[in-house]
């Protein structure tokens with residue numbers, strides 16, 4: 584028996600809701616063998632981040648070499664990458680070993696408001712990882728940072744999706760979790776089709792790790808060989824069910840429920856948005 588293999592390159596969240604922990608739980612739920620390369624250790628819970636300990640880039644190199652040389656990778660994702668040195672190391676290894684498909688989640692700030700990478704690393708994303716990405720998955724504030732302007736209309740979001748593709752990513756999803764309203768709608772663009780992915784918005788504080796879980800679910804589906812649009816739709820269904828049936832753990836922004844996908848049947852809606 585064999586299994587699709589997925590790798591997450593991200594930070595550890597001691598609280599188990601985001602980062603490497605969220606990614607590995609998602610891989611497991613979607614039937615994919617999960618591997619990890621740690622970039623940083625965070626002391627974190629549902630209330631906030633109390634410590635960040637970056638690894639040496641050499642430690643990341645060794646983890647990537649260990650996994651690549653022996654087990655092999657069918658798809659991979661990046662999450663929190665706190666320093667330019669680690670970002671450059673990952674970009675070099677991905678390019679050198681032709682690793683992919685690659686999902687880049689440009690993690691910048693935790694739900695609790697704590698910054699997870701320095702200013703130089705935020706800027707380096709555009710030169711290092713985004714050009715290698717099969718899919719880049721910014722939330723709205725991250726997309727605004729990448730294009731340098733407010734994205735308060737659908738037209739501006741569509742223009743931003745085009746500009747992020749021009750940075751070298753094959754496709755982009757701008758996630759709408761940070762907006763208000765009845766629905767949580769994400770905008771996908773692959774250079775040909777604008778697709779809206781929409782689900783009822785759950786009124787809950789328990790959204791810690793939603794972005795990590797979404798990008799991990801896309802990665803798992805890509806590892807199985809699913810086409811990108813199918814992978815994104817499954818990921819949206821996965822995160823919708825994980826949010827709408829929360830575990831209610833901790834006193835702050837609690838984690839999502841990774842068992843939600845198999846135990847519930849919430850469906851999402853998708854439609855193609857005209858290009859002009």
Ligand SMILES: Nc1ncnc2c1ncn2[C@@H]1O[C@H](COP(=O)(O)OP(=O)(O)O)[C@@H](O)[C@H]1O
Nearest residue numbers: 722758759760761767768784785793794797822
């Ligand atoms: N309250 C919510 N109800 C339903 N879906 C949500 C909610 N909050 C976020 N989502 C969805 O979760 C996914 C992650 O989005 P988001 O929270 O914006 O990412 P991030 O964790 O990177 O900030 C997206 O598909 C988004 O639409």
Ligand SMILES: Cc1ncc(COP(=O)(O)O)c(N)n1
Nearest residue numbers: 594601602663693694791792
């Ligand atoms: C190690 C790590 N990686 C990523 C996130 C972002 O997740 P969120 O924005 O939901 O707090 C986080 N809080 N911690």
